[in-house]
Amino acid sequence: MTLEEIRGQENAMENVDRVQSAGAALEELLVAAKKQEYLTVGVYESAKVMNVDPDSVAFCVLATDEEYECDIALQIHFTLIQAFCFDNDINVVRVNDIERLADLVSTGEPGEPKDAHCILVTSPSANPWKDPALDKLSLFCEESRSVYDWVPTITLEER
Secondary structure: OOHHHHHHHHHHHHHHHHHHHHHHHHHHHHHHHHHHOOEEEOHHHHHHHHHHOHHHEEEEEEEOOOOOOOOHHHHHHHHHHHHHHHHOOOEEEEEOOHHHHHHHHOOOOOOOOOOOOEEEEEOOOOOOOOOHHHHHHHHHHHHHHHOOOOOOEEOOOOO
16 A cells, blocks of 8 residues: 555545534534524525625525435525625535434424525624534635535534
């Protein structure tokens, strides 16, 4: 085994640990933001918030799974949301387990819609919300961008 192969394996292991750590931080962030009522759930609801008060958006999560990957309208919405986030320096990640994400952000009310394709973590402009998980995710996104991964994918832990 060459030195390059060993380094490649080490880097792959570090990347797996980094993604798992980001998944745990995302769960922490979403639970904390839900308690503070700093979540906006749904593509259209998120678009409204971005239009009215873009400075309040602290983080964006886009979620899909195999069922929705061929949904052209949803992919167009994702492209527009990503462009908005890039223009406004908002970190954005993708999650491939929409059901797990919907479970994390649901309020448990009967008849509640499960549109968890886009989730915004907001923070009042007058009194910005500080959270260690948000800081970890911001660092994760920054590190991902440094290797040209503009919208990194995060894997949530199984429950």
